[in-house]
Amino acid sequence: MNPQLIGVDDIGGTYVFDVTKSVKALRLNRFFWRIREPAFRELVIQNLQGAFDELHLNAEERGLVEQSDWLGLVQYGVSFFVLEKFARVQKISNLTVYASMRGETLEEFLMTRRVPGSA
């Protein structure tokens, strides 16, 4: 146990991305990371299964991506900072991803914000 993280499990709704998660989800995190590369980005848009094959993703990982299960992906072990690159190819804002992880629509989420007009 990392002594810096004592008590973090009591906070709720929070998933620490640590070495164990990083090992488990390396291929999946790499799948999202490679969206930085224009050629791979195009492959993800044109041929998602081909992109899955290239990274040897397993059935569970493919399902989570196909369903855009943002919360499920984080729970599985994806770092948010690679996940947001997938939102870019889907042409949706991070705010939409945030809303999804709270079980809300974008409109519902924005109602809880101080300045919805900044979206």
Added chain:
Amino acid sequence: MAKIIGGIGTSHVPTIGLAYDKKRQNDPAWAPLFKGYLPVANWLAEKKPDILLFFYNDHANSFFFDCYPTFALGVSPSFEMADEGGGRRPLPDIKGHPQMAAHLADSLVNDEFDMTIFQDKALDHGCNSPLALMWPHEPVWPGAILPIAINVLQYPLPTPARCFKLGKAVRRAVESYPEDLKVVIVGTGGLSHQIHGERTGFNNTEWDEEFLRLIVDQPEKLTSMRHADFIRLGGAESVEVIMWLAMRGALDEKINCVHKNHYLATTTNMAVAIYEQAGARDISKLTPKVADEGGV
């Protein structure tokens, strides 16, 4: 010798860059944020630092989890801006300072900070989101950047105390560089926000105010906190404010906050502050004591 003339603490939210590129400076929803950076741009224009030394984090752009460094120093003569998945931002490349970087590497490693050294790696929004608001850059940036990346993505992260000590070691390194260069230390990240899990959207502006007070007056209170404390008080991703502690460690024991602003629009309380060394004010303009005139 090189000198640290002050510090800047700033958020590095990517949507600041997006709003900048879309020219939303006068949009009422964004104006309070942009107005907060005008005094920073003016201060930098007045102080004319040669180098901005940035404590920032790479958001899995130039570094990936196949080999993710805890502390990494950029030593290139020039840095590109990263394509983070949606194309590159329309910003020019920025100069580095390989000579001072080499000195920093030598000094830090001999000071027991075993830095990873990187070249040919692009800088992402961890640097360029606030940078564009702080420095004019058409056609070129007015100075150089020395980027020091800190791991705030993959636990175990360096402790808050370790980041503070890194700042102190960076100060020793800068101040032992023989050329007369002016350096401003920039600490990035925060303030309160959480952007993953069901707790997404968490903010705590009262804690942010307290943080902005403690970083000036009692940084040791912040260095004694654990990552879990930062997560609880400010949201999971706000733990990145440990990079402000690296900046703080490089400054005088006493500093003056000469400007601060924070603005929460949607998910992150976006803050910026300028810190001057407590001895940095121009004392030559102060009225001398009467006793001096009497030739005591």
